[in-house]
Structure formats: C-alpha cells, structure tokens
Amino acid sequence: MRSRVELRVLGPLEVWHAGASVSLGGPRQRAVLAALLVRANDVVTAQYLTEVVWETPPASPESNIRTYVAGLRQRLHQAGADGSRLVTEAGGYLFRVFPGELDMQTFSQLIDRARQAQDEAELARAAECYQQALGLWRGNPLDGLPVGARLWAELARLEERHLSAVEQHATTRMALGEHDGVIGELRRLVLQHPFRENLWSRLMLALSGAGRPAEALQAFQDARRVLRDELGAEPGRELQDLHQRILRQEAVAPPPVPRAAPPAGPVTVPRQLPADVRGFAARAAELARLDAILASTGEHGTAVPVCVVSGTAGVGKTALAVHWAHRVSDRFPDGQLYVNLRGFDPTGATMSPAEAVRGFLDALAVRPDRIPASPEAQIGLYRSLLADRRMLVVLDNARDIEQVRPLLPGAPGSLVLVTSRNHLTGLVAAEGAHPVTLDLLTVADAREMLARRLGTDRVTGEPQAVDEIIASCARLPLALAVAGARADTHPGFPLGALARELRDVRAGLDVFVIGDAATDVRAILSWSYRTLSPAAARLFRLLGLHPGPDTAAPAAASLAGLPPHRVRLLLAELARAHLVVEHAPGRYSFHDLLRAYAAELAVEWDSEPDRRAAVRRVLDHYLHTARDACRLLDPHRELLTVEPAESGVDCQPLADRAEARLWLAAEHSVLLATIARAASGGFDTHAWRLAWILVDHLDYGGRYHDLAVTHLTALEAARRLGDRRAEGYAQRGLGGAYAQLGQLGQAETHYCLALDLYAELEDPVGQAFVQLGLGRVLARQARYAEARDHAEQAFELNRAALNRIGQARALNGVGWYEAQLGNYRKALVHCQQALLLQRALADRRGEANTLHSLGYAHQHLGSHQHAVACYQEARELFAGFGDQYNVADTLGYLGDAHDAAGDAGAAGDAWRQALDIFVEIGHSDAERIRARLSRLRAGYVETDGMPAAGR
Numbered sequence: 034m035r036s037r038v039e040l041r042v043l044g045p046l047e048v049w050h051a052g053a054s055v056s057l058g059g060p061r062q063r064a065v066l067a068a069l070l071v072r073a074n075d076v077v078t079a080q081y082l083t084e085v086v087w088e089t090p091p092a093s094p095e096s097n098i099r100t101y102v103a104g105l106r107q108r109l110h111q112a113g114a115d116g117s118r119l120v121t122e123a124g125g126y127l128f129r130v131f132p133g134e135l136d137m138q139t140f141s142q143l144i145d146r147a148r149q150a151q152d153e154a155e156l157a158r159a160a161e162c163y164q165q166a167l168g169l170w171r172g173n174p175l176d177g178l179p180v181g182a183r184l185w186a187e188l189a190r191l192e193e194r195h196l197s198a199v200e201q202h203a204t205t206r207m208a209l210g211e212h213d214g215v216i217g218e219l220r221r222l223v224l225q226h227p228f229r230e231n232l233w234s235r236l237m238l239a240l241s242g243a244g245r246p247a248e249a250l251q252a253f254q255d256a257r258r259v260l261r262d263e264l265g266a267e268p269g270r271e272l273q274d275l276h277q278r279i280l281r282q283e284a285v286a287p288p289p290v291p292r293a294a295p296p297a298g299p300v301t302v303p304r305q306l307p308a309d310v311r312g313f314a315a316r317a318a319e320l321a322r323l324d325a326i327l328a329s330t331g332e333h334g335t336a337v338p339v340c341v342v343s344g345t346a347g348v349g350k351t352a353l354a355v356h357w358a359h360r361v362s363d364r365f366p367d368g369q370l371y372v373n374l375r376g377f378d379p380t381g382a383t384m385s386p387a388e389a390v391r392g393f394l395d396a397l398a399v400r401p402d403r404i405p406a407s408p409e410a411q412i413g414l415y416r417s418l419l420a421d422r423r424m425l426v427v428l429d430n431a432r433d434i435e436q437v438r439p440l441l442p443g444a445p446g447s448l449v450l451v452t453s454r455n456h457l458t459g460l461v462a463a464e465g466a467h468p469v470t471l472d473l474l475t476v477a478d479a480r481e482m483l484a485r486r487l488g489t490d491r492v493t494g495e496p497q498a499v500d501e502i503i504a505s506c507a508r509l510p511l512a513l514a515v516a517g518a519r520a521d522t523h524p525g526f527p528l529g530a531l532a533r534e535l536r537d538v539r540a541g542l543d544v545f546v547i548g549d550a551a552t553d554v555r556a557i558l559s560w561s562y563r564t565l566s567p568a569a570a571r572l573f574r575l576l577g578l579h580p581g582p583d584t585a586a587p588a589a590a591s592l593a594g595l596p597p598h599r600v601r602l603l604l605a606e607l608a609r610a611h612l613v614v615e616h617a618p619g620r621y622s623f624h625d626l627l628r629a630y631a632a633e634l635a636v637e638w639d640s641e642p643d644r645r646a647a648v649r650r651v652l653d654h655y656l657h658t659a660r661d662a663c664r665l666l667d668p669h670r671e672l673l674t675v676e677p678a679e680s681g682v683d684c685q686p687l688a689d690r691a692e693a694r695l696w697l698a699a700e701h702s703v704l705l706a707t708i709a710r711a712a713s714g715g716f717d718t719h720a721w722r723l724a725w726i727l728v729d730h731l732d733y734g735g736r737y738h739d740l741a742v743t744h745l746t747a748l749e750a751a752r753r754l755g756d757r758r759a760e761g762y763a764q765r766g767l768g769g770a771y772a773q774l775g776q777l778g779q780a781e782t783h784y785c786l787a788l789d790l791y792a793e794l795e796d797p798v799g800q801a802f803v804q805l806g807l808g809r810v811l812a813r814q815a816r817y818a819e820a821r822d823h824a825e826q827a828f829e830l831n832r833a834a835l836n837r838i839g840q841a842r843a844l845n846g847v848g849w850y851e852a853q854l855g856n857y858r859k860a861l862v863h864c865q866q867a868l869l870l871q872r873a874l875a876d877r878r879g880e881a882n883t884l885h886s887l888g889y890a891h892q893h894l895g896s897h898q899h900a901v902a903c904y905q906e907a908r909e910l911f912a913g914f915g916d917q918y919n920v921a922d923t924l925g926y927l928g929d930a931h932d933a934a935g936d937a938g939a940a941g942d943a944w945r946q947a948l949d950i951f952v953e954i955g956h957s958d959a960e961r962i963r964a965r966l967s968r969l970r971a972g973y974v975e976t977d978g979m980p981a982a983g984r
Contacts, residue, residue, distance in 0.1 A: 038114050040135040042070050044171025045970050046178060048114070054971055055112040060178060060964040061086050062101040067175050068184055069119070069128035071191075073135055078125040084413075085184045102126055136169045137191065143169075144198055147205075156205050163202035170195060177967045189399075189418060196226060203235045212242035223252075227259040228302070228398060230272050237272075241279050249279050303396040305371040306427065309359045310352045314485045315478030319469055323357050323450075326467045327364065330448060337442050339449045339464055343456045344471030349510035350452035351429050353471065358427055358450060365448070367422040370396060372440075376432025376453060383432055386439035390415050393440075416443035423447060434459040473508040476500070482510065486517040491528065498528040505535035562612065562634070568595075569606040574639060575647050576613070576623070577631030580710035582702055583622040587685045591654035592647050594681030620699070646679070648710075652719040653678040655700070655707045658685040659726045662693035666729055666914050667878045669838045671802070673722055694915040697730045708743050717750035721759045728766055732773070733916040735954030740770035761790035761799055768806050772813065775957070780810050801830035801839050805846055812850065821850035838879065841870040845883040852890045860890040881910035885923055888930065897934035904930055921950035925962055932969070941969050 039049040046067050048055040057063045068085040069077055083094040091097060102119060110116035118129040133139060147162035174188045199222060203215040219236040226232055233256040240249035253276040257268050267273070323340060330338045342350045355371075362369055370393050374384045387408035394411060397418050405411055419426075419442040431437050431453040437460060441449055451457065451466070460466040474482065480499060484492040492499050506512035520531050562570060575592045576584060584592075590600040604621055607613040613621045623631070635644055657678050664672055665687060678684065687693045697704075704727060711720040724747035731740040744766035751759035768784035771777070784807050791799035808823035824846030831839030848863030864886045871879040888903030904927035911919040928943035944965050951959035 037131070038109075038134055040070055040073075040130060041171070042067060043136045043140060043169050043174055045176050045967060046070075047971070048109075048112075050109075050112050050114040053112065055114060056108055056971065058101075058104050058108060060960060060967065061097075062104050063967070064178050064184075065098065065101040066105055066128070067178055069126060070130070070135060071137070071184060071187055073128055073130040073138065076122045076125045076127050082126070098126075137174075140166050140169050141194075144194070147198075147201070151201075151205065156209050160202065160205045160209060160211075163198055163205060166198055167195075167202060177963045177970070196222070196229065196232070200231050200235055203239065207235075207239060207242055210242075212239045215239050216243060223256070226398070227256075230256065230260075230269050230302075233268075234272055234275055237275055237279065246279055246282070250276070253279075302366075302368040304362075304369055305396055306358050306362065306369045307355050307371065309356055313352060313356045314482040315474055316349070316353050316356075316471075319353055319471060320357055320360075322467075322469050324361075327361060327448065330445075337445055337447060337449060337464075339441065339451065339460065339466035340469055341457045341460055341466045342450065342452045342469045342471060343454065348471045348473065350454075350471055352510065354427055354429060354450050354452050358425055362425065365423045365425040367424045369425040369427065371427045371429065373429045374431045374436055376430045376436060383436065386436060387411065389428075389440055394418075412439050415440075419447055420444040425450065428452070431455075431457070433457070434463075438464075474510060474513070476503055476508065479503045479506075479508050479513055482513055483517055483520075486514075487520055487528075491524075495528040498532040501532040502528065502535060505532065562630075565606065565612075566603075568599075569603045571639075572600065572603045573607055573612055573631050574635040575631075575644075576621075577628055577633070577635050578644060578648055579651060580703060580706040581622075581628070582706065583616065583620050584703075585685075585700070586619050586621075587658075587683045588651055588654050588703075589621070590683040591681065592651040594647070594650055597683050648714060649716065650679050650682050652707065652711050652716055652723075653682045654684060655704060656719055656723050656726070657682070658687070658696065659700075659704060659723060659730075661685075661687055662697050663726050663729055665690050665693040666733075669874070669876045669878060670729060671798070673725060675722060690913060690915070697727075701730075701736075705739060705743065708746055712746050712750050717754050718756075718759075720750040721747035721754075721756075721763055725762045725766060728769070729914075732769070733914060733918065735918050735956050737770055737773040741767060741774065744770055757790055758794055758796075761787050761794065761796070764790060765799070765803055765806065768803070768810075772806065772810050775813070777810050777813055781807065784810065797830040797834040798836050798839060801827040801834070801836070801843065804830065805843060808846055808850065812853065815853075817850045817853040821847055821854070824850060837870060838874060838876055841867045841874065841876060842879045842882070844870070845879065845886055848883075848890070849886045852886065852893065855893075857890045857893045860886065861894075864890065877910055878914060881907045881914070881916075881919070884910070885919075885926065888923075888926060892926070892930045892933060897930055900930040901927065901934065917950050917954050918956060921947045921954075921956070921962075922958065924950070925958070925965075928962075928965065937969060941966065944969070 037050075038055075039047075041047040041049070046057070046063055048057060048066075057066060064086045065082055068082055079095050079098050082098050083090050086098070086101075087094065102121070106116035106119050109119070120127045120129065130138065143162045143166035147159045147166065150156070150159035150162060174191055175184075199218070203219060206212075206215050216236070216239045219232060219239055223229070223232045223236055233252060237249040237252050240246070240252060253268070253272065256272060260268055268276075319342075326338060326340055342354055344350050358369060358371075372384070372389045372392055374389060376383055390408070390411050393415055397415075399414070399418070405414060424442075424447040426440070426442065426447060426449045428437055428440055428449065428451045431451050433455065434457055437451055437457070441464065451460070456468065456470070457466070461468050480492060480503065483499060483502070502516055503513070506516055516531065516535065520526065520528060562573065565573065572589065572593050572595075576589065579588070579592060586601050586604060587597055589604060590597040593600055593603075595603075604613065604615070608615050608621070612627060613623045616622050639647075656675060660672060660675065661684065663670060685696055687696055704723065708720050708723050708727075711717070711723065724743040727743065728740065731737070731743070744763050748760065748763035748767065751763050764783045764787035768780045768787060771780035771783060784803050788800060788803045788807075791797075791803060804823045804827035808820040808827070811817075811820040811823065824843050828840055828843035828847065831837075831843055844863050844867035848860040848867065851857075851863060852860035864883050868880060868883045868887065870876075871883060884903045884907035888900045888907065891897075891903060892900035904923055908920055908923045908927065911923060924943045924947035928940040928947065931937075931943060932940035944962050948959055948962040948966065951962060
C-alpha cells in the first residue's frame, strides 16, 4: 500500500506525512521540490530546474540539481514517506502525486466542479465548491521561497485563477442573495489587488445589494483614485456604468453567473497609455499602415511584430503612436504598457532597459520580493509574464536598438510600437520590424489639424492667415500644436494677428535656423520667453546648464548667484509662464525641448566665462552641501578638505542627521548626474570629490551599482588631473563597491592598487582603511585568519598615526574575525576595548559596529540576553545614520539571538523586519532571511552561520 502524503503549495511549501511536517532542507532544495510539484506527474528538465533555482547558475548546475534531488529523496524516506515518488527520467525528473494529495490539484478539481454546477444552475452547490477551493489557500503560493522567472510566471497564472475563483464565488453568492457574506473578503482583496477592476465592481455590487449604497459609491472613488494615481488611467466603462446606476438609485443586479470557465489572464491589466491627443488629425496613410501590420500579425509564426515610427523632432511620432494605440486597445485585452525611454533627453539621462523593465514589472503588479536582483533575470521574468498574452507595448522616444532589444517580448501574441528620431534600421533588418516614417504634414492636413483645435468656422474665416501660420510653422505638428494652443487661449484674437506675431518672431530668431524644420519651434517657445523679466529670462537660460533631472530652489539660487528669496520669485514667474513646472514643493523641472532651448539661449546670450562660472557655482552648491550632510551622518568619517565655495553659492542649511538624510534622498538622482556633468565639463576635482563624499550615502542605501559607477568616473577624473591622492580615494571606493556587489576579485585588485598609492604617499591612515577593506573581502571568502591579520595591520598603522578612531575600529575588526574563528572570549576582549574607546570619542558609527560584534560573541557564548541588548542598541544607532543595510543585517542577527533564547515570536518579528528592508534595497541577503522564516514556520531554525562582511 502506498504511503499517502499531503503536499501544500498554496502558501508556504509544506509536506506532511502521518500528521507530521517533513523537513525539506535548504531553500534551493525546497525550490526544486516546488518546481516539481507545480508540474506534478510531468517530467521537468534539469534546465527548467536551473532557471527556477538560480538567477545566476553555478558552473555545473546539473550536479547541484542531482544533489538536491537525492537530498529530497532521503528526507522523504527518513520521514516515512515514499522517496521513490521522486523519479529520475531520461529527460529530467518527475514527482508522482496521487489524487487528493496536492492542494493545487484539489483546488483545480473543486473549481471545475463549481463551474459544472454553475452550468447546471445549481448555485448553492457551486458556492460550496468555490468555498472549499478557496479554503485551501494559506497565502501566496510558495511564499518565502526564492523562485526564478519561469516558476514565477506559472505562479502568476495560478494566482490569476485564484482571483477569478474569488470573483465567481462572490457572483454566485450574490445571485443567492448573500451580499453581506462576501463584503469582508472583497474588501481585503481589493487592498491586495487594487488594479483589478472586477474585484472593485464585485465589492460595489455587494455593498449596493446589502443596502449600503454610500459605501458602494465610496468604493468607486477609492478605485478611481488608485487607478489614476498609479496607472494614470480612469476606471473602465463597466465600473463607470455601475457607478452611474448606483448614483441614479437604479436597481443593480450582480453579473450573470457564467456558463463556462472564464479564460485565465495576466496578474493585472495595466493601462499605461497617456491620454489621447485632443484634435488629432490627418496621418490617414500611416494609421492605415499600422492597421495593416496589426491585421497581418498571425502570418509571422513565432515572431513578435514590431513597428518603428521614425521621423524628425516634433513631427508627431508620439501623438501618432498614442492615438493609434487607443484606437486598437480593445485588440489587446491583457493591457497596454508604455514607457518614455528619453532617448534624446538633452541632459543625456537616457533610460536604461533595466530601468524600463523594472517599471513594467511594477505595472504588472509583480511583488518586490518576487523581482530578481539581476537585470538579465528581470528581463526574463518580464518576457515570461508576456508569454501567451496579447499586450501592446509602446516604447516611446528610443535612441537605438540596444535600448529597445531587451524590451521586446520573447513569444508571439503581443505587438511592440517603437518611436524614434532614428530609423533603427538594425531593428528592421535583424528583427523584421515594420518601418513607418513620418514626414511633415501636407498643407491640407495641417489645416485640418488647426480646424479640429480651433473650430472649422474660425479657420475657414481667415484662410490667408491660416496659410501663413502653417508656413511659419513649417507644417511641423509640434509647432502647429503650440500655435493652435496660443490661438485657442485667446479666442477673441484674429488669426491674422497670430500670423503677424509668428512672422515678426521668426525674423528676430534667424540665429536658431540651421536647416532643420524642427528649429522653427523655437519661435513658438520664444513667445513665453519674451514675456519674462530680464532676471527671470537669465535664470531660464542658466537652468539649461543644470545637470538635471530637476532643480531645487537653493541650487537654482547658486546657479544664478542670487539670494534664495529672489530666485524663488523668479522661479514662480517661470512657472506662471509654463517654462518650468513645480512638480514637488520647491523642486522644478521642464520638458527636454525647453531644456535644449534654454541651453541654446545661454550659448547665444551668456558669455562662456559667465556660463562656466554658473556651472562652477552649482557644482560648489552640491559639493559643499553634500559634505555638510555626510559630516552630520558621521562626524568622524574621513572628510576631504575643500576650498571655500565661490561667491554667490547658497549652501542648503541642514540642522541634523534627519535633514541630512532627507536632502540626500531628494537630491540622489541630481547628485549622480552632477558627478557625470562635472567630469564631462572639465570640473574633474568636483567630480572625484563629490563621488568620495557620497560613499556613505550610497552604501547605506544599498546602491552599490551607483557606488561603482561614480567611482569609475572619479578614477578617470583623478587620472586626468594626475592627482595620486585622488586616485587612491577612487581606487578605495571601487574596492568597497565591488566587495558589496560580490565581485571579490575586482575588489581585491582595486584595494591593492589603493594600498600601493597610499604607501607611495606615505599615508598610514589611508593604508589602514584599505587593510580593513581587504579584510572584509577575505571574510566574504571565509578566510577569517587572513582577514584578522589585515585588521591587526590596520590597528598598527592607526596607532603609528595616532588615529584613535581608526584604532578602535580596527580593534573591532580583530574582534569580529576572532569571533568568526570561534574565539569568542578573545572577541569580547578586543571589542570591549574598542567600545570603551569609541564611547570616549563619541564615535557613534564605530560604536554601532562594535555593539553588533559584541552581540555575536555573546550569542555564541550562550549569553542570549546580552546579545539581544547589544543587537538592539546597534540597530537603533544604525537607524540614526539611515544605514538600511546594517539595520537589516542587525535585525537578522537579533532574530538569531531571540531564537537561540527560545523566543520564536520575537525571532520571527525581527526576521520579517529584516526581510522587508533587504527586499526594499534589493539585497541578496533577503534569501538568507527568507530561509530562516521558512524554517521557523516548519518548526525549527538552523542558522547558517553566514556572517556579514566584517564589522
């Protein structure tokens, strides 16, 4: 007789036999079993399992898979279950499951029975089957397990079937008159799936049917707010019609119970298209071309149809793409994705494919803890989610094929619409993309465009003026749109006056005409510019020199060399003229065409010395304010000596650590752009200094890629300057960045180069810092004795230099590595010496690290309460610095200490807090914490002893 087991995947993975939970081993071994159960009774290839278990597979994944399979068999056998169920086949592996054992299969069977009952109009039986099926769900499928893109896509489909069952269960119960009974569950689910309009409609129907119309109307407002704020879309017609019927106090009935199973869909239906263009006209031939391409999509086998709309700036590529996308949106029932790739942003802030994919995953409602860390894995997940679905993907303003190719779906069903100023002939040649080239409008089309915006009577009433406006705008849609907007806002002005104004402005701006039709738009933009006061006009020009992407008022004051209160008035004037937008309180931005226009005006009207002085002032603003912020975060950090700021620079006043963290967070993107701008603009000293000053900010936030990029820029700047000390700082920063990224070979190389430079400069403190860094690299390889030697060398170097802060931090390093070697009492001696010195010197940052080390030593000596106290104090100190990584790392160890003391509840709380932070910053240590939580749920925890890189 076969051994019966209970297999549960609709929640945390669990296997039960004879009333006891079966221990399944580590997270990767559990992930293998999860993949086999999701594909139960089917052969699963080793390649599939590899893609499930690893984002970046090891050199020989098949060997690891065999080990995991053998481990699963052994654990099943030890638990008295039948290990022979896990079969090795020629093509891979298979897990035999019998009826009634796997909750996922039982769920599907119950749903099938419920739908059969619906077909037979037996609604009470259908509701009971749905209730039983939904009762099998214990949370998110395979919650807490690291799963790759392939398995996540299957889980997403399973979750979709779950939500569909919830909707049908609610519909069935409402048909039975049980409105009150479904309200609570629907309220919970709309919070979890706020973009799913079917859930909102069921909630509104239930509330209305229960005699609570006011709450139903409030539910609509809640749904509308979420959809508008997050997706930029209004609720669909079904939801709006239901809202109107409730407003009119009409009787609303639940939707009819379907007689067949609804098709499965994606996790959510994103509707990211921007609003359609008011008064869109002409382009009949291009629209027909796109319609023909869509009609022929089934003729290309497995190829994904791609359309490339190209043309010069301002010719209406985006308007055409968005208009056509709205026309055909019903042909793509699984949603529309849209992204502006900023391929021709004048600041050079082009969106990377990785950033675009991450935005798409957010739009597809992928939970942050399910998003892989590497860009390649994220692209794989994105393609998996689009497989077998009909979605329209609009990639607007692409620069080149390298920016587009990673964003193409991998399977047929979807259509991609690309716009670009370039022809992207490589995409046409390699991917079989369909080119659609836009030219200037014909005179007739331009007249139709103005007529739709201004009204036929007004346009036909002044045909000569209209023809002159069209000629002045060179039949360019963007220029015509701006001219039409000006005429529309002054309906009493004759069009002849507008034509004369255009003609006069063109005569005064010949300097901007370079043979490109798009240059005529400058005449249109100049209307607003010419209304400015001289001071506001100068500020507008100088804003074109700012690194971007936006500007705060103090930075604008430094750029202009004016007092902040004066600049705020000028910024308000620019905002009234629609030349800048205050998109957040005190922060201003403008369109890329306006930025380009402002920069060109600056070149024309401001001398090169004046422009360079403005750029230097704004660089000084960021350099000195960032230095002040970092000094507040850690007063004992090695800060650079910098020259006084230029006259006219307004540094942001920062009162405390909290204000410093807020300023750094708000200016993060600007600071990165500033480093790049300084390096490209001949301000190399600003570039390397600002990169070094931002080390702690980037490190605390887990932004290790940014840390590496900024220090590569700093290294190039230092070498151009021939500044060996600057090069030492840059090499040291790169060592730390690569160590955090896990690229230990590169980290060691850069640290060794930095060590040579500091030795050449006879800088013992610099050498000591590098020795500690090398120790951390060795610790990541579990070479703790060698790491301790480096920490001891750091201590001697700091002692020779009379650097007491460095001595204390090195002593803590020695203590930490002694603890890793199992010498816990030696660790206590060193760390307690370090703590005394740090408290005497008020080195709070060093104190936090040392308290963490002391907690670790106490924990392994069995002094769990001492360990908990040390970890808690360390966590509070790290939080004060805004050091998210170390807060999470300390919480992980705090959970270990609580668990060792027998307090499983406190352990779980600490681990869950740690996991939330690791997921937020995208750190790989999240997997380690998930494993602890999974073991806790299974009834035991085996801490894996993985230490941090070194205190």
